[in-house]
Amino acid sequence: MLQSTTFLTIQSTAAIISLIATALVISVVVFLMTTSSVDEDKTSAKNKVYKIRGRYMIGLISCVVISLLFTLRLLPYPQFHDKPDRTITVVAMQWAWKMTDGEPNVKPDMLEGTPDISVPVNKQIQFVVTSQDVNHNFAIYDAKGVLLAQTQAMPEYKNRLNYTFAEKGDYHVFCLEYCGLLHAGMFATIHVE
Amino acid sequence: MIQLSFEEQKGQRKFVVAWSITFLVLFPVLIALGLLMRLNQGEIIAMQPTTFYAIMTLHGLGMAGVLFSMSFAGLWYLIGTRYTKLSLGMGYFVFALTLAGVIGLTVATLIGNYAPGWYLLYPLPFVGTSWEEWSNGMAIISLIILGVAWIIGSSHIVSALAKEYDGAFNLLGWQYLGKKEVKREVPPIAMITTISLIAGVMSFLIGAVFLLLLLLKYFEPSLSFDPLLLKNYVFFFGHTLVNITLYCCLGWVYELLPEFTGREWKTNKVLVYSWNCTFFFILFAYFHHLYMDFAQPMIFNYFGQIASFSSSVPASAITMFGIIAQFYHSKTKWGIIPTAFLLGVAGWAIGGFAAVVDSAIAVNKILHNTMWVPAHFHTYMLCGVVLFILGFLFYITHSKAEQERNKPAKIGLWLFITGSAGFLSMFYMGGLNSIPRRYADYASSPIASTHDTGALLAYIAAIFIVLILVGLLTMYASIIFRLGADKRETL
Numbered sequence: 090m091l092q093s094t095t096f097l098t099i100q101s102t103a104a105i106i107s108l109i110a111t112a113l114v115i116s117v118v119v120f121l122m123t124t125s126s127v128d129e130d131k132t133s134a135k136n137k138v139y140k141i142r143g144r145y146m147i148g149l150i151s152c153v154v155i156s157l158l159f160t161l162r163l164l165p166y167p168q169f170h171d172k173p174d175r176t177i178t179v180v181a182m183q184w185a186w187k188m189t190d191g192e193p194n195v196k197p198d199m200l201e202g203t204p205d206i207s208v209p210v211n212k213q214i215q216f217v218v219t220s221q222d223v224n225h226n227f228a229i230y231d232a233k234g235v236l237l238a239q240t241q242a243m244p245e246y247k248n249r250l251n252y253t254f255a256e257k258g259d260y261h262v263f264c265l266e267y268c269g270l271l272h273a274g275m276f277a278t279i280h281v282e
Numbered sequence: 283m284i285q286l287s288f289e290e291q292k293g294q295r296k297f298v299v300a301w302s303i304t305f306l307v308l309f310p311v312l313i314a315l316g317l318l319m320r321l322n323q324g325e326i327i328a329m330q331p332t333t334f335y336a337i338m339t340l341h342g343l344g345m346a347g348v349l350f351s352m353s354f355a356g357l358w359y360l361i362g363t364r365y366t367k368l369s370l371g372m373g374y375f376v377f378a379l380t381l382a383g384v385i386g387l388t389v390a391t392l393i394g395n396y397a398p399g400w401y402l403l404y405p406l407p408f409v410g411t412s413w414e415e416w417s418n419g420m421a422i423i424s425l426i427i428l429g430v431a432w433i434i435g436s437s438h439i440v441s442a443l444a445k446e447y448d449g450a451f452n453l454l455g456w457q458y459l460g461k462k463e464v465k466r467e468v469p470p471i472a473m474i475t476t477i478s479l480i481a482g483v484m485s486f487l488i489g490a491v492f493l494l495l496l497l498l499k500y501f502e503p504s505l506s507f508d509p510l511l512l513k514n515y516v517f518f519f520g521h522t523l524v525n526i527t528l529y530c531c532l533g534w535v536y537e538l539l540p541e542f543t544g545r546e547w548k549t550n551k552v553l554v555y556s557w558n559c560t561f562f563f564i565l566f567a568y569f570h571h572l573y574m575d576f577a578q579p580m581i582f583n584y585f586g587q588i589a590s591f592s593s594s595v596p597a598s599a600i601t602m603f604g605i606i607a608q609f610y611h612s613k614t615k616w617g618i619i620p621t622a623f624l625l626g627v628a629g630w631a632i633g634g635f636a637a638v639v640d641s642a643i644a645v646n647k648i649l650h651n652t653m654w655v656p657a658h659f660h661t662y663m664l665c666g667v668v669l670f671i672l673g674f675l676f677y678i679t680h681s682k683a684e685q686e687r688n689k690p691a692k693i694g695l696w697l698f699i700t701g702s703a704g705f706l707s708m709f710y711m712g713g714l715n716s717i718p719r720r721y722a723d724y725a726s727s728p729i730a731s732t733h734d735t736g737a738l739l740a741y742i743a744a745i746f747i748v749l750i751l752v753g754l755l756t757m758y759a760s761i762i763f764r765l766g767a768d769k770r771e772t773l
Contacts, residue, residue, distance in 0.1 A: 100714045103649065103654070125610075129611035134610050135610075139603070234735070248575065266651060273722045
């Protein structure tokens with residue numbers, strides 16, 4: 090069944106503003122099609138539209154600037170002052186995950202880890218994510234199937250993702266970057282205790 | 283306007299018909315591949331992952347290639363019959379190379395099971411693959427052939443226009459920005475073509491570098507490259523290709539719409555600023571594909587979001603308002619061509635808005651690589667580019683009066699729109715429900731709701747795809763039999 094999304098999650102916010110924009114666009118189309126039979130001098134009609142365009146442009150530029158200022162503060166990237174309570178190394182491979190405590194100084198293909206790991210609730214966890222073969226994507230889902238956080242797992246690079254689990258329970262790791270034949274069967278579990 | 287002999291016009295007409303037939307044949311076949319994918323995800327049919335991903339790769343490569351090729355062909359025809367002479371020999375050479383590339387990719391995917399996706403992320407094509415080794419080489423060479431074809435074709439159009447209008451700077455409209463009187467007006471289609479195809483050639487060149495590196499790796503497996511650098515290359519190429527496909531189509535909307543609204547649409551200072559800004563936004567917006575690569579220097583992510591958000595200003599305030607000004611109280615008769623163009627702009631606006639939403643890093647961290655991504659690009663491709671192409675195909679096959687009274691085609695168009703709306707809604711709902719994209723099926727999901735939702739939405743989407751095909755084929759019935767006949771108004 091379709092899961093319900095909590096009001097004003099990122100997903101529901103995206104849905105609401107996209108629906109409003111879609112409704113606006115459809116309204117303009119309907120308006121243009123239903124009123125086009127009116128005959129108006131082209132200069133007068135254009136002047137009316139361009140008058141609205143001037144206001145629209147000021148409004149749009151304001152919206153762009155405000156939304157940039159607002160959203161560019163909500164980045165998922167770790168900050169220098171972040172001090173994670175625990176570090177977990179994650180290695181992706183075709184088509185499984187290896188996770189282990191700490192940040193062992195070994196090559197990704199030599200790392201020994203498991204597809205299940207336990208972490209404490211309400212503690213900041215830093216996932217150090219890499220890959221031993223191709224590009225993958227480390228995505229954390231809650232038990233209801235809601236995507237909570239993600240970062241790419243890339244060979245030769247380490248991506249650091251900080252996340253604090255606010256509730257106990259089992260969380261699932263999906264691969265969100267197409268990585269070959271069994272991409273749709275590449276999962277791991279994070280037990281939050 | 284240039285003067286062409288009857289034979290020259292006829293030659294250009296045959297040339298665009300050749301591209302149109304290729305489009306008309308391949309497009310529904312590629313939709314059928316998409317239908318198979320959604321049927322598999324919806325658990326109506328059972329397909330091996332090897333087959334699913336080969337089909338997914340062919341669907342993506344095919345759609346990107348076919349839609350760009352047709353948008354390029356439409357521009358070629360309008361420019362080659364109105365603004366500058368274009369060499370048909372060169373045109374057919376580009377056409378032959380394109381066909382060779384398409385055949386190579388079809389063989390690689392359907393026989394060799396080549397399946398790294400249409401934007402392939404190095405080192406995937408070489409590691410842990412399920413496809414034949416030879417298919418890698420064949421696909422890389424086929425893509426290089428396509429790239430060469432498009433570079434040759436784009437360069438020919440731009441250089442021919444530049445000769446006609448005394449240099450590329452004039453084509454970019456820069457003479458409109460000074461105080462001097464403009465000696466020779468540049469039609470919007472010429473400016474848009476130049477801007478789009480220059481960006482296109484830049485992306486094809488980067489794509490060529492990427493493919494040549496892959497070819498080196500194919501012949502010398504011990505070589506290795508930086509995966510993040512190559513990811514930048516491939517997204518720069520892919521993002522730009524998809525963008526210019528739409529912009530090439532907008533070129534002919536600027537050109538043809540005034541014939542139906544009765545209002546001229548000329549280049550002016552605002553239009554020049556708008557499209558020159560768009561050129562830079564096209565080049566920098568691609569960074570939004572790499573937000574989740576945390577190792578990428580953060581400044582690039584800022585560039586990506588700022589360029590993506592800013593691109594909404596020229597797109598909506600200039601082009602979309604320009605189209606509103608064309609239609610508003612214009613006494614336009616709603617034949618299939620102006621209707622397709624207006625709805626195409628609406629589809630572009632809706633898909634573009636969803637793309638801008640996802641281009642916010644704060645949103646992308648939740649929507650990246652969920653179904654929201656195919657949702658927005660399918661919106662502006664299916665309800666934007668494809669509607670523009672259909673409008674163009676009706677333009678070259680129907681007189682103004684014929685396209686006004688063609689009721690079956692209008693019914694086909696609205697069936698197509700209804701099917702598309704339903705089909706796209708399933709993608710959007712998938713994205714909002716965190717359903718991953720590019721999954722052959724959801725059977726292995728450890729979360730029941732992901733499996734149930736993903737499969738249900740795919741099942742419903744498949745029904746709407748059938749409606750899209752019915753609408754499309756209804757319109758085809760009007761187009762196909764008129765392709766051979768000369769249309770009086772355009773000859």
